[in-house]
Amino acid sequence: MKKSLTSKLYMVLLVLFLYLPILTLVIFSFNAKDSRVAWGGFSLRWYVALFSDRTTMLALFNTLLVAIVSSVISTALGTTAAIGINNLNKKTRSLVMNITYIPIVNPEIIMGVSLMLLFKVFMRYTPLEFGYITLVLAHIAFCVPYVIFQVLPKLRQMNPNLLEAAYDLGCNSRQAFFKVVIPEILPGVFSGFIMALTYSLDDFVVSYFNSGEGVLTLPIVINSMTRRNMDPSINALSTLIFVTILIVLVVKNFIDNRKLRVEQKEKEGLRSRKKTIALITALVLLVSSVGVTVGIVLNMGPKLEMDMRMLSNYDYTRFANDKLTINVANWGEYLCIDEADMINVNEQFEALTGIKVNYTTYTNNEELYAKLKSGGANYDIVIPSDYMISRFINEGMIQKLDYENIPNFDTKIMDTFKNLSYDPTNEYTVPYTWGMVCIIYNKTMYDKAPDSWGALWDEAQKGNILMFNNPRDAFAAAQCYMGYSLNTTDKNEIDKTFEKLYEQYSSDLVQAYVMDEVFDKMEGGNAAVAPYYVGDAVSMLESNPDLDYYIPKEGTNRFVDAACIPTGAKNKEAAEMYINFLCETEIALANCEYIGYSTPHKEVFELLDDEVKNDERRYPSDEFLNEKTELYIALPEETNNYIQSLWNQIKFSN
Amino acid sequence: MKSKAIALPYYAWMVIFTVVPLILVGIFAFTDEETGSFTVSNLMEISKYLPTLWRSVTYAVITTVVCLFLGFPAAYIISRLPEEKQSTALMLLMLPMWINFILRTYAWMNILDTNGFINQILIFFGLKPLKMLNTSAAVILGMIYNNLPFMILPLYSIMTKIDKSVIEAAQDLGCSDSNVVRKVIIPLAIPGISTGITMVFVPSVSTFIISRMLSGSTIGLIGDLIEQEFLGLNYDPYVGSALSLVLMVIVLVIIGIFNQFGGEDAVV
Structure with missing residues (x-):
């Protein structure tokens, strides 16, 4: 039949269109080369890398945690809501339903920014900060309606005589609720839970505006990767999820179809399918998170340790018992922390001082400015560029340093990098690169x-x-x-x-x-x-x-990018300790080699290869610097x- | 269990987390940054960005129309399949949605780029490479790709509800196949069409990731502007709120228009 051939062709083309990008993701998860377009042979290296990538694994953990917590709360809230709404008179009910409808039809970006405004207003009066709590609250906000819309139809379908029968048979209202109502609506509650879980797991936009520092979810990490190096291990993760869902669905479909033939199952098609898919994803993610933990444990081989003898004479252990945490915000890929054969600066600092480092990145000075200005961020250390530093100084957004706590500034930083135009009396900054x-x-x-x-x-x-x-x-x-x-x-x-x-x-x-x-x-x-x-x-x-x-x-x-401490930093002295640590020769050398930018550190400069030292493009003569270059000022x-x-x-x- | 009180926590929640945030957007939109008093200058500020607003709406309309034309036949074909094949076909169409949309959009970048897959193939066959990425076509393609399933789902949903005997009756009465579609299926599918239109238009008109990635930041949309005002280069939540307000009005108008035809069973 010609007509069915056309339909078939059409469907094949449509499926091809939908699968083309995914196919490339899957194929390139097996690429031996670190490239998204050039094929370098078959390899499983990204699958190995996946389970040892700390950022991705942590993000996966956060994603799961937030999704589970917020969908459990959403389910409880949504189910009780549905029961109450069901008992309302028609007029009030339609008002409530219309409001409940808003989070579903509103553009995600509006959801995101309006909740962000709400939290900022909260923050004026409470110690709330952007983090897990705001993230969970925001997720509940867009998840609850889905639960309500799943439970409500089940309540409407319920035979009211059932409840009366329960009362007649001597149930009190609590017993009637748990023995009659709950079992009746359970399928709706369950599918509501699964939908909430799914939407939470996959959410990017709302999280993007409400996650704050240090709480990165997988979609947020993927987004920042698309801006710089997309790590093909993300391809590997997607492939794993995709293939597992595919397998389970095929099996489920097979079983379903057999059942269908037997009993002509009720047509619940779409919803039940979505339910299953969601359940499967949840399972996949749970399984993979177990895999992750195993992976992390397996990967805890010998780590590169710094040579303590090279440290300057400084008391790094004075806060060891205080359980402090410092929040460090830095440019992306601007600190040596995830390179296989190099030391991890933050881990070394944590091991040495007992202070926990909460590390986040930003992509440009203006983004950092927005974060500090909006009051959403609570950084102890930031590393902005010259012109932004003078703007921060002018607007009172960073504070004077106590150089007693940063003795390395005096001894190790080149004099030509002191008292520069952005900080003429050098009271606020320690140059970094x-x-x-x-x-x-x-x-x-x-x-x-x-x-x-x-x-x-x-x-x-x-x-x-x-x-x-x-x-x-x-x-x-x-x-x-x-x-x-x-x-x-x-x-x-x-x-x-x-x-x-x-x-x-x-x-x-x-x-x-x-x-x-x-x-x-x-x-x-x-x-x-x-x-x-x-x-x-x-x-x-x-x-x-x-x-x-x-x-x-x-x-x-x-x-020049330099380390500063924002006004209002909670742990100023610990932050100064961190800055001093960044100036330790071994640490500064690792950072310099990792980042590839020029260093203002005397000893590190001496340790560089001659080829680099003499490269006019990286270390130009003072004459060139004076005549041909200009620093930004605010x-x-x-x-x-x-x-x-x-x-x-x-x-x-x- | 006649108690209405059980939903009280939700009512409180609904007010705090749905109503108040939107009111805040409204308040910010009309507040002067310096003095805190009432102003319309934030809204006036937006007049500079009219080309961006217009572009956002145009792209979203094109996307919606294309999705409708691509999605309608697909939904129809699936709904006419034998039942066990329906679920397989639907599964095939939905499966890509389980990969995060940012990753899928990124994959399109690699396909369309100057040195991407398509151009590599063209060069292999001795053809001239094309400029595909960083064009408006690329952005619209990304929107269509990401939102097409949201069109197919409600259409399919409604088409499976159409009684087969109605179609048979039409055929018995001498309707040709094309007339069956035109005179029976389309009128009966209108609620699904209007749901699909809303579900494609809303995310398309408000996106900021797709335009950033597929236009290389050369084509700004209203979503990009809002993102910039709240998290980016020119931090100004007041103008950002005014923009959000405008976006909400656009969305409300569209939903308002299409809800005339639609049912509430929109939620999938």
Whole structure:
């Protein structure tokens, strides 16, 4: 029959469309290479890596914990709610149902931000902080309605005579409830629970706005991975979940169909299927979390330990019995903590001092600013860049350090990195890394090596140019090219810079605006040229030998990232201890090697290879630094807002 | 068990966690950041972003229409299959949803990128590579991909409820197949269509991850703006709330329109 052939073809195409991306995920979970597009042979390395990846495992644990707690509470709350609602008169009931309907139909992002506002208002009056509690509350908020909508129909279907019979037979209301009502509605309660569990497990958007520090769930971790290195072990995890669900479903389907033939089962199709799928996922996740624990235990082999003899003379153990925790917020991949053959800085610090480190990352200075300003974050240590530091100082957001507690600052930091413009009397900061902005390009796409900022406006590379996805760096790139100061407050110059950036956008020169996404794009050969930081360029070159980088001849931005303590930090002295620890030579060396940025640490610099020390792009002469580079300083608020509004005009007004 | 009191904890919950947050959005939207007094300047601020609002709505409408046209035949075909095959087919369509949507969207990036799978295949056959990622088409594709099952489900749900004898009656009375679809199935499936439209339109118009990933941040949508105001580069929960309010109004209008036709059995 021709018609059924067309339908078949249509369904096959549809299934192909739906499965194409998943197929690539599954295939590349077996890739021997650390790549999402280039095949390097078959390997199970990502499956092994999966069970030893601390971040992923912790996130999996958090995801399960939050999902189980919030779905249990949602089920209790939703079931009692449904019973009460069922007894309401029609008018009140429709009001309550309409409100209950809101979390289901409201866009997730509105759910997320409105709850975030609610928690912030709470925080003004209570010691509540973003974390497990807010996450669980938010999850309950969107889960309860699903439970209610599952239980209510069962209550309506219930024969009211049943309850009366129970009373007639001498049940009190409590007995009647547990012996008659609950068994009747149990299937609804159960499917409500499973739906709550499912939605909670998979939620990203609401969690993203309400998770706070240190409580990362799996979808949040996956999201940050898409911004930088997507770890193929996530592919492995998805494949495991996917294959298990597939197997169980096929088996279930087989059994169902046999039953169907026998008894022509009642058509509950969709709901029961969703129920089973959810149950299965829950099972899979539970099983895998057991696997995870086993994996972690198995992986607790000998760890690389630091050499205690190299430590400076400092009392690191004075808080050993105080059970302190410090919250450290740092750039992504900016601390040596997850590299196989290197020490784990945070674990070393914890072992040495008995202070627990709660470590989180941010992707740019402005995000850190928003987090501190909104009061949602409670960091003890942050590592922002120069211009953001002076803004923090101006707005009273960071506090003066007690350098008595950070003796390494005096002895180990180069003098040229003290008293810099962002902190002229050096009372707030201890420099961590520094570097310059460079331009990375793919040699295979150029006949002649570029040497100027003009490469970002090169018509020949139209559609292959990446650009900074933040206003300060984007404006600076254009300002360097046009010969303006990076700190200009001249409206005319800023307007001209804007025009240059607008031209770049509107004539389709820009392929994408990126921050850490630049790694994937450049390493994968998807773009020709991009501005970024030298230290990162070095690591891109290691993954893709086709790349090279240069400091543009017009000069460039130099930046310094330094450790500071926010106003209101709970454990200032412990935080200062941590900062001092970061300046220990062995730790600073590990960080320097891991990050690849230039170091302000005297002893670490001496320990570097000559090749690195003499590389003008990484350690330029003082003369070059003075003549060709410029540090950012904090701009007046007016200028900042103006630049921000121009930037928004490029991104959102076209 | 006639007690209504048992639901009191939920009523309290509902007020605190559903009603109050939305009221807060409303209050913030009309509050001046500096003085704390009433203002409409936050809403005026949004006028700058009209192109973004318009784009969000346009993309969501395109996505919804395409999903409807792709989903309707699929739901119809499945609903006409023998019962045991129905469950298999439905399972096949739903299974991809069990992989987190961020990962699936990321997979599309690798498929569409300059040096991605499709272009590698094109180059292998000596063809010219295409620019697919970081275009509006890519963003809409991502929306369709992620939301198509939400269209198919309610449509299928309603189509299985259509009595077979009604269709047979139409056929007996001389309806052609296309007329059966046009004059019988579609009118009876209208509640499912309106549910499907809502379920696809709402997530599409409010997304921020799909546009960020598949347009390389070159195409901003209203979701991106809201995210930026609350967590990103220009922190301003007041303007962010005003934007959220506008988004809510857009969504309410759409739901309002389509609820005229729809039943409440929307919730799947």
